[in-house]
Every structure is written in structure tokens, then in C-alpha cells.
């Protein structure tokens with residue numbers, strides 16, 4: 001279905017969805033009071049429907065006026081909820097979401113579509129490296145892999161050594177992990193297994209959970225590290241659906257793969273005005289879960305900044321192609337200028353990939369620090385056997401490159417190989433130290 005027809009089909013479902021939701025969820029009953037929900041199918045009236053933020057959801061869940069265990073968000077009887085997942089909680093108290101059996105089937109269907117687009121087939125042997133049971137990248141991902149009929153090897157939550165051994169023994173050909181995990185696990189394989197990662201059978205690497213996989217320097221690192229012939233970036237959001245975007249074999253950006261269940265809009269994050277899905281358009285993704293029963297979200301502000309990199313693809317899929325540029329939550333301010341930590345990472349990896357180990361992070365003085373008026377402390381891991389003393393003028397060259405490309409001053413500090421922990425889920429590019 002052409003993209004505009006798909007969006008029209010989705011809009012045709014919005015009025016009935018909102019009318020029903022206002023009857024089921026106390027939170028949305030208050031929120032939609034006075035909103036002309038019966039006309040919500042028209043783009044102009046839809047624009048009058050209020051946005052929902054993560055803070056709104058958290059507050060609604062904490063100040064429950066009902067006995068429902070998911071608070072005022074809950075739109076069904078507790079007995080109908082068959083699973084609870086939590087948002088990853090990188091920004092404080094987690095928000096809990098529920099799934100009914102119908103919701104679970106919808107997730108399974110759409111997340112399977114994401115993984116199919118990313119290259120998983122019935123004969124794939126798939127290592128799922130997520131190990132946290134409450135996150136949506138756990139069970140729902142496992143469910144979707146099985147939905148395709150592929151062989152699921154859920155090895156998350158174990159040591160790197162055990163996971164590498166399992167992957168070797170079972171001849172895993174597809175790896176699902178975060179971008180940083182996929183990047184750095186390959187490097188650790190030889191240490192723990194005695195065999196370099198490219199001698200294992202992994203040929204498709206599916207990575208998401210954080211921006212980065214769209215960067216050619218990082219893709220190349222993953223490709224050569226694993227000897228992979230396919231890198232597929234994927235993206236989802238626990239609060240909405242854990243898998244909604246995936247790269248097709250063309251690899252030129254991510255397609256939207258959850259159209260049967262999720263309505264996605266692009267907006268100007270400053271004004272909230274809709275932004276058309278046109279090449280080079282930029283904006284924040286806003287999601288509405290128009291089939292969700294247990295805990296629906298309406299016009300949910302994802303804080304993910306997308307760039308439309310194409311609107312036609314030789315693979316035949318009709319959705320726009322996007323890259324995720326960064327998250328508002330991660331955005332820092334250097335002397336009144338906005339800067340995404342991922343932009344610094346990309347500059348450094350792009351120019352110095354052969355001279356550094358890979359992992360790096362910005363150090364904040366305290367958790368709430370967003371503003372930097374002095375050079376930003378940037379910790380960079382050196383390759384094995386290389387000491388800070390032998391790094392010569394590398395620090396200065398990195399600082400100059402970042403300054404020239406981003407007009408941001410960083411102060412490089414070198415760390416020994418292995419000093420920066422590899423994140424299993426949402427590896428942070430900043431930390432408090």
C-alpha cells in the first residue's frame with residue numbers, strides 16, 4: 001500500500017480508537033475531555049489532540065485514582081493483562097506497560113515484520129543478546145523471532161565468554177544486540193574464545209537500541225569485526241512497541257514496519273507542527289498505538305529525532321526511509337550550542353577508528369548536567385597494549401577534529417583497553433563521574 005494510503009487507512013481508525021479509549025482509561029478520559037474525538041480522522045482536528053510525554057505517563061501511573069495496578073493508564077481489567085514490561089528507566093522511575101493477549105499478538109506480528117525486514121528467515125539461527133526480563137527487547141523480541149519460525153538462541157544475561165561459546169557451538173548466523181554491543185563484542189570474542197569473531201558463523205548483525213548503526217564508520221567496524229555481509233539497523237520504543245523500524249537489504253535507512261498497529265507522525269519539536277514525510281525532512285517521531293488495549297499511548301513524544309533519507313526504495317517497501325539522529329534526552333549544550341553525544345562519537349570513530357579501541361564516553365559532573373561551558377571531558381579507550389604515554393599527539397588531533405567538525409571543545413583523557421563497560425542495553429555515551 002502506498003505510504004499516503006496507509007496513513008489514510010490509519011487515520012480512518014483514530015476516531016473510534018479515541019472514543020473507546022476515553023471510556024476505558026481514566027487518564028485519557030481526562031486528557032481527551034473537550035477534544036472533538038469524533039473528528040479525529042481529519043488531519044486538522046487530529047492536530048488538536050494533545051501530545052503525551054513520558055513524564056505524563058509516569059505521573060499518571062504514580063497518582064493512580066483506581067485500583068488498577070498499571071494506574072490510570074490501564075484500559076482493561078487487570079485479569080486480561082498477561083504480561084508487564086517496563087520502560088528502560090534511563091531517565092528515572094520506570095513506567096510499566098501491559099499487554100493483553102490481543103496486544104501480544106499485535107506486537108509479535110509487527111516486531112516479526114521488523115525482524116523479517118532486517119533479514120531473519122525461517123532457517124536463521126538467531127542469538128538474542130538482551131538479558132533483562134522486564135525490557136521490551138526481551139520476551140517480545142524472543143516471541144517475534146519465533147513468530148518467523150527462526151531458531152531462537154536466547155543467550156542474553158550471560159558472560160561474554162559463555163555467549164561466545166554458545167554462538168560458536170550452535171553456528172549462530174544472526175546476532176541481535178545493541179549497536180554498542182554488536183560493535184564491541186566482536187573485539188572481545190578472540191580474547192574469550194581464542195577465535196576471532198569473523199571465524200564464527202554470524203553473517204547478519206541486527207542492531208538497535210541507540211543511534212549509531214547508521215554511521216558508515218560504525219557499520220564498517222561491525223561488518224569487518226564479524227565478517228558480516230549484512231548490517232541491519234532496527235529501532236523501537238518500549239512505551240509504544242519495541243520494534244517499529246528496520247533496514248531492508250538495500251541498507252539505505254530504516255523503513256517503518258509497524259503500520260498495522262502504530263500511526264507515526266513527524267513533528268517540529270519546538271512548535272509541535274506536523275512535518276511532511278519528504279526527503280531531507282527532520283523532526284521528532286510521535287506515535288499513536290491505535291490498536292492497543294492494555295496501555296495505549298496517544299501522540300506519544302518519542303524524543304527521537306529522525307531524518308528522512310529517502311521516500312522510494314528498490315526493495316518495494318513504501319514507507320519513508322529514515323535515520324535516527326539522536327535523542328532530545330541525550331542532548332547537551334556546549335556554550336549555547338546543541339550537541340548530541342552521538343555526533344562526537346561519530347566524528348571520533350570516523351577519523352580515528354584504527355588508533356583507538358572504540359568505546360568512549362563523556363563525563364558529567366552530576367546526573368542533571370546538560371550545560372558545558374568548559375571543554376567537555378571525553379574519555380577514550382586505547383587499543384590493547386597501548387598506553388596513554390605512547391598516544392603522542394592523538395589527544396590533540398581528536399580535540400582538533402571535534403572542534404573543526406562540530407565547533408565543540410573536548411578534553412580527551414585516555415583509558416586502558418577494557419576500562420569502559422560494554423552496555424547490554426542502551427549503552428550510555430555519558431556517565432556521571
Ligand SMILES: [Zn+2]
Nearest residue numbers: 248250313315
Ligand atoms: Zn527498502
